[in-house]
Amino acid sequence: MYLCVIMNNTRFATIIHILTLLAKFPDQWLNSDWIAESININPVIVRKELSILHKLGWVISKKGKEGGSMLHVSSSEISMTDIYNAVKNSSVLGKKNTCTNTKCPIGMKINKELEKLFDETDRVLVNALQKKSLKAFVEQFA
């Protein structure tokens, strides 16, 4: 599932919305229909994202009537990097061309050089996001 490539999507926004709701209403089983209504997306999308959050151990869920999901860790323990890593699929700078010409001196080496550049760039982002917690984000809401 979600074998996509990069953030050409709303997944970060969706997951942080879900987590914000769960953090704002702790100790309550919020169901996917209610969450979906706040985001204005399909409940199945919410359940798919919740399933990922569940596998990360951030969320617990209860099936059946009166069921729903609840945050299982402190919002101070979840950083923006954690969220980013949960949804990211490749470098910030995108993909590399896969079959560059090995007979060309540039084509031969470029992917090794791009790898370095892409990795460094990703690290910059990860370091910056590491300093921001879900808790701080959620506290901005009254």
Add this chain to the structure above:
Amino acid sequence: MYLCVIMNNTRFATIIHILTLLAKFPDQWLNSDWIAESININPVIVRKELSILHKLGWVISKKGKEGGSMLHVSSSEISMTDIYNAVKNSSVLGKKNTCTNTKCPIGMKINKELEKLFDETDRVLVNALQKKSLKAFVEQFA
């Protein structure tokens, strides 16, 4: 053209490949077929990207027999931020959900908060890439 959203693509890799070739073979008209062969992509894609570089004033081109493209500015004047801006289409962290529920206290405010987070994150990236020039990248090739 290219009304896409974000870097779910090879455009950064493709443009930097093109620019590297042009920088490595200055004062020569490199044609799109030759460039395309080094990257191993379709020549029309190369011409489309060259058309963007042309509009940015980075490249000059010559039509007709013996024509091609050539770098028109020093590679030290082009930063990775410049290249990133040439291809980027939205925030690093993706898109926002467009119609969040205004009746929900979270749904009502989240896009404003995400806007701040997304902008800050983009700024971090831009600042880091600003320090890297095309010249430095190109010099890594023998």
Add this chain to the structure above:
DNA sequence: TATAAATGTAACAAGTATTATTACAAATTA
């Protein structure tokens, strides 16, 4: 125990984005 409500997930459909390809007018050189 029966019913209603909820998750979890598979399968598929629809929408959107990216890349490739074909085609050709216009420009340029020799």
Add this chain to the structure above:
DNA sequence: TAATTTGTAATAATACTTGTTACATTTATA
């Protein structure tokens, strides 16, 4: 005049994202 190349439109092919339908399973409670 012939050959070559850009520039760009149009379209096709591929891939990714989101939405939807369906349903087995689980759970609460009347």
